[in-house]
Amino acid sequence: MNLAFIPSPSTGVLQLGPIPLRGYAFSIIVGLFLGLWILNRRWVARGGKHGTSWDIAVWAIPFGLIGGRLYHVITDYQLYFGEGRDWVDSFKIWEGGLGIWGAVALGAVGAWIGCRRRGIALPPFADAVAPALAVAQAIGRWGNWFNQELYGRPTDLPWAVEISEGANRVADTYHPTFLYESLWCVGVxxxxxWADRRFRLGHGRAFALYVAAYCAGRGWIEYMRVDEAHHILGVRLNVWTAIIVFLLAVAYFVVSAKLRPGREEIVEPDRDAETAGTDGAASASDAPEKDVGADGDQPEADSDPLKKTARKQDPLKKDVPERSAPEKDVPEKSAPGEDAPDSDAPDSDAPDSDAPAKDSAPSEAADKG
Incomplete structure (x- = not known):
């Protein structure tokens, strides 16, 4: 007799007054919340907007639950539609029975719908959700412990799980395959x-790595189980599923690495457009009303002596000052930088000592006219 083992709960339901708290549903809910927290952190770290992953999860989670239940009911239809069975039990999801294959497949459809509504490509979102999904599975598997299901062959190992006597089973200790899968998912x-940080996986390759790694573990764990299941060529159906999905994931990883290496620079276009719009509005509000120079500084009127000189030298822009006395011209002061008048030129105010005053005035007036 095995003296060391993992005991199973006597019941999978805890009554909180009139509300039944089922261990299976509680495990799934806790796994989902922790997975969503991890997903949001990874999405933001990859350049996404905070809360976008939750909006997409609103579509992915219901689709995933429906897909997981459909896969279980279809592959184990004899439990619900066989002789002496009640088909209504197929809707009692709280009693257990979710196939991860259907959950991921149909959940991906829901995620695709959510991504399209936000203008986001599915592969980068799948890369962000990959480890979050594995953690959610690791916690959700403990729901099988509450329901005393999905165990392996009898064993006397100290970590064996005790299963009480029930329908189609005897009281004994068995391999806790739910625990094996839970620990495997944590490792995945x-x-x-690690691989995502080390190799900067993108374009869906992080998700492909998760799928391949999970299938590798699920294959040998599934092979240990003794619960009723369909067989093809003497091998359990889920083992075949794990093999096929593993090969598809590896093929996608290799082909994607060759065709689209690296990681996406932009994972959420809405965020970049939003940021650009904000920056553009700020630039427009900060721009001065007047034209600015090439260096971005607004020129002040007559603050540059060189520009002032240029305007004075331009005969079209030169303002001719009014003369108080028509018979006498007052010379303007030269602006900074303006060439000083030639010292050899005759002074208009002083008469030339060699020429009479009457002859010099008309000649100078003609030159200035």
Missing amino acids: ALLVI
Whole structure:
């Protein structure tokens, strides 16, 4: 008799007054909330907007739950539609029965819808959700412990789980395959996070790595289980599914790495457009009303002596001052930088000592006219 083992709860339901708290549903809910927290952090770290991942998850989670339940009911239809069975039990999701294959497949459809509504490509979102999904699975698997299901062959190992006597089972200790899968999912999450940081995985390759790594573990864990399942060529159906999905994930990883290496620079266009619009509005509000120079500074009127000189030298822009006395011209002061009048030129105010005053005035007036 095995003296060391993991005990199973006597019941999978805890009554909180009139409200039943089922361990299976509680495990899934806790896993979802922790997964959403991880997803949001990874999405923001990859350049996305805070809260966008939750908006997409609103579509992905219901689709995933429906897909997981459909896969379970279809592959184990004899539990609900066989002789002496009640088909209504197929809707009792709280009693257990979610297939991860259907959950991921149909959940991806819901995520695709949510991404399209936000103008986001699906591959970068899938890369962000990959380790979050693995963590959610790791916690959700403990729901099988509450329901005393999905165990392996009998064993006397100290970490064996005790299963009480029930329908189609006897009281004994078995391999806790739910625990094996839970620990494997934690390892998958750590692997994806490390590889994503080390190699900057993008374009869906982080998600492909998660799928391939999970399938590798699910194959040998599934092989240990003894619960009722369909077989093809003597092998459980889920083992075949794990093999096929593993090969598809590896093929996608290799082809994607060759065709689209690196990681996406922009994962959420709405955020970049929003930022650009804000910057553009700020630039427009800060711009001066008058024209600015090439260096970006607004010129002040007559503050540059060189420009002032240029305007004075331009005969079209030169303002001719009014003369108080028509018979006498007052010379203007030369502006800074303006060439001083030639010292050899005759002075208009002083008569030339060699020429009579009457002859010099008309001649100078003609030159200035």
